[in-house]
Amino acid sequence: MRTGDAVVLALLAHGLDTIYVLPGVHNDDFFDALARNAARIRTVHTRHEQGAAYMALGAALATAKPQAYCVVPGPGFLNSAAALLTAYGMNAPVLALIGQIPADAIGRGLAHLHEIRDQAGIIARLVDWSARIGGPEEAPRLVAEAIQAMFAGRPGPAALECAIDVWGRSGAVAPQAPLPVADPPIDDAAVKAAAKRLGAAKRPLIVAGGGAQDAAAEVTRLAHLLQAPVLSYRRGRGVLDDRDPLSVNLPIGRELWGEADVVLAVGTHLHMPLLHWGIDDDLAIIRVDADPQEPARFAAPAVALVGAAKPILRRLLDVVPAHNKRRPSRADEMRERHATIDKRMAKLAPQLAYLAAIRAELPEDGIFVDEVTQIGFVSRLAFPVYRPRTYLSPGYQDNLGFGFATALGVQDARRDVPVVSITGDGGFLFTANELATAIRHRIPLTTVLFNDGAFGNVRRIQEERFDNRLIASDLANPDFVAFAQSFGAEACRVTGPRELQAVLRRVLARREGPALIEVPVGPMPSPWEFILMGRVRG
Ligand SMILES: Cc1ncc(C[n+]2csc(CCOP(=O)(O)OP(=O)(O)O)c2C)c(N)n1
Ligand SMILES: [Mg+2]
Numbered sequence: 001m002r003t004g005d006a007v008v009l010a011l012l013a014h015g016l017d018t019i020y021v022l023p024g025v026h027n028d029d030f031f032d033a034l035a036r037n038a039a040r041i042r043t044v045h046t047r048h049e050q051g052a053a054y055m056a057l058g059a060a061l062a063t064a065k066p067q068a069y070c071v072v073p074g075p076g077f078l079n080s081a082a083a084l085l086t087a088y089g090m091n092a093p094v095l096a097l098i099g100q101i102p103a104d105a106i107g108r109g110l111a112h113l114h115e116i117r118d119q120a121g122i123i124a125r126l127v128d129w130s131a132r133i134g135g136p137e138e139a140p141r142l143v144a145e146a147i148q149a150m151f152a153g154r155p156g157p158a159a160l161e162c163a164i165d166v167w168g169r170s171g172a173v174a175p176q177a178p179l180p181v182a183d184p185p186i187d188d189a190a191v192k193a194a195a196k197r198l199g200a201a202k203r204p205l206i207v208a209g210g211g212a213q214d215a216a217a218e219v220t221r222l223a224h225l226l227q228a229p230v231l232s233y234r235r236g237r238g239v240l241d242d243r244d245p246l247s248v249n250l251p252i253g254r255e256l257w258g259e260a261d262v263v264l265a266v267g268t269h270l271h272m273p274l275l276h277w278g279i280d281d282d283l284a285i286i287r288v289d290a291d292p293q294e295p296a297r298f299a300a301p302a303v304a305l306v307g308a309a310k311p312i313l314r315r316l317l318d319v320v321p322a323h324n325k326r327r328p329s330r331a332d333e334m335r336e337r338h339a340t341i342d343k344r345m346a347k348l349a350p351q352l353a354y355l356a357a358i359r360a361e362l363p364e365d366g367i368f369v370d371e372v373t374q375i376g377f378v379s380r381l382a383f384p385v386y387r388p389r390t391y392l393s394p395g396y397q398d399n400l401g402f403g404f405a406t407a408l409g410v411q412d413a414r415r416d417v418p419v420v421s422i423t424g425d426g427g428f429l430f431t432a433n434e435l436a437t438a439i440r441h442r443i444p445l446t447t448v449l450f451n452d453g454a455f456g457n458v459r460r461i462q463e464e465r466f467d468n469r470l471i472a473s474d475l476a477n478p479d480f481v482a483f484a485q486s487f488g489a490e491a492c493r494v495t496g497p498r499e500l501q502a503v504l505r506r507v508l509a510r511r512e513g514p515a516l517i518e519v520p521v522g523p524m525p526s527p528w529e530f531i532l533m534g535r536v537r538g
Contacts, residue, residue: 001173003136003166004033007062010043013142014178016068018042018059019097020052020409024072026099026114029168044412044441049076051405051434052287053083058409060092061392062367064214066147067413070097073161074114077123083406084126087157090235091210091290091447093150095143096159098123100132103163123159128444130159135169140176148179152401154291155426184307193317194264194286194303198316199323202260204228207253210235211267211290211309211396216388218313220244221268225320228264229256229329229334234370234393236268238385245334249381250335251341251530259535262286266302266309271396278538288312290374350524351378357501358420358448359384360430361508367392367410371403374457374524375450383528401430404447408434411445418446418508427452427476435487438514446507448500449480451517460526469529491516 007028023031032044046052046218049071056069070082087094099111123130129149145214146158204226223246230240231253240247258279266288284302287295303311323413364386368392370376385391396400407421459473484491494500508517
């Protein structure tokens with residue numbers, strides 16, 4: 001069997017049924033294997049490697065399953081790098097298959113097509129696990145090890161290189177079953193210590209991050225048992241249903257952080273609380289994290305529990321009741337806190353009205369894909385999310401251009417539910433070329449583009465902090481409706497939230513192909529006072 005076929009079979013053996021790609025001569029033999037296996041693995045080709053990698057990222061986020069992309073070496077790999085970096089930051093199981101120059105020329109500087117110095121070294125800085133496939137006999141094991149590594153400890157991307165002359169090489173191939181991923185043993189003494197602290201806590205708070213997405217039921221039960229509010233911001237949204245009064249946003253979470261005696265942090269860097277809000281000796285922090293390095297990175301926690309959140313929280317749920325007392329409901333208190341913050345946040349009315357229009361039409365299991373835009377920033381604080389994995393935000397990379405292409409991957413992998421991508425005029429043109437991909441592969445994504453003719457966020461900062469000295473923040477835009485229509489997409493322009501809602505209703509009911517709704521907007525009120533907030537303790 002040839003190396004390319006061995007890799008395809010190994011992907012199939014791990015449940016992958018789609019690969020996001022941009023072809024080129026280095027990978028021709030692999031693509032021929034994809035062609036000969038087209039009945040079993042779907043090949044989705046994009047118009048830029050960035051798009052392929054973001055689509056794999058979106059598919060991985062939407063499904064919680066491994067997803068793969070394949071690109072040529074050098075420029076192709078570098079074009080995909082922003083998305084690969086984001087996959088790392090989001091702990092997403094993305095497998096990068098990256099071509100290489102002829103095997104015996106690697107590292108010799110002979111000016112081969114797409115040659116790049118130390119590609120393996122660059123890759124190794126971007127992912128935690130990478131290797132080069134040396135021949136067909138190695139392929140099944142390396143794919144299995146890559147995918148095992150993607151789920152072991154802190155999940156994340158992995159990469160495999162393969163040289164141009166290796167993809168087509170033949171050899172004996174033995175099939176390899178997926179390798180198990182063992183959860184680390186749960187530290188029972190630490191569970192007991194955590195349960196005691198939580199049970200005795202007067203003002204407990206739970207902070208849920210992206211690592212809590214697969215433990216929604218457990219977080220919800222703990223929250224109710226402890227009457228502990230659950231703070232989520234970007235990647236933790238949807239872990240607790242926002243219709244539950246215990247679900248709180250960043251400004252309320254900060255108030256509660258200032259008052260808390262015990263915090264249970266699940267699958268989160270705790271970046272905002274630890275770095276901005278402060279800690280002191282009156283606050284005991286319990287960390288649950290898949291990454292053994294994470295809990296003590298900033299300051300040693302009172303208790304650290306290392307492993308996937310779900311089994312650890314299950315064990316905690318077994319033990320907490322013995323140490324807990326019956327607690328009066330905090331629902332009324334939380335409703336009051338919500339009401340107070342909502343009154344302050346009413347100054348964000350323009351963003352809130354558009355978000356309400358989208359929420360009204362996006363079904364409960366529909367998926368909202370965030371982007372670095374005025375509407376996006378407010379969505380993180382105020383877009384109601386009802387289920388895990390239905391609100392996808394780029395996390396700490398917060399990279400412009402994430403939204404549209406990632407959402408295409410989400411909608412491609414979850415064709416059963418509607419997906420809405422929001423974007424600014426700035427972010428959209430990072431990957432707008434992928435409208436061609438959406439048409440070619442009939443991906444029925446709905447995109448709402450808020451056009452203020454500017455890198456609006458940058459522009460407002462220049463107005464407010466730099467005495468209105470505007471630089472590099474105004475944009476010359478195409479006619480977005482004509483632009484989208486020229487690809488064959490459905491497109492229209494709406495004025496105001498009511499019209500947006502009406503059009504969304506029609507578009508989401510049909511979902512035959514990609515649709516773009518342009519919303520011309522003016523400058524929007526700043527959300528930053530609700531995001532970057534000062535110390536409350538320590
Ligand atoms: C990859 C990347 N480059 C640059 C930035 C800096 N940046 C943050 S917001 C922004 C402007 C966004 O403009 P637009 O998409 O139109 O959204 P708006 O703020 O106008 O709503 C820029 C350039 C970034 N976050 N990521
Ligand atoms: Mg803009």
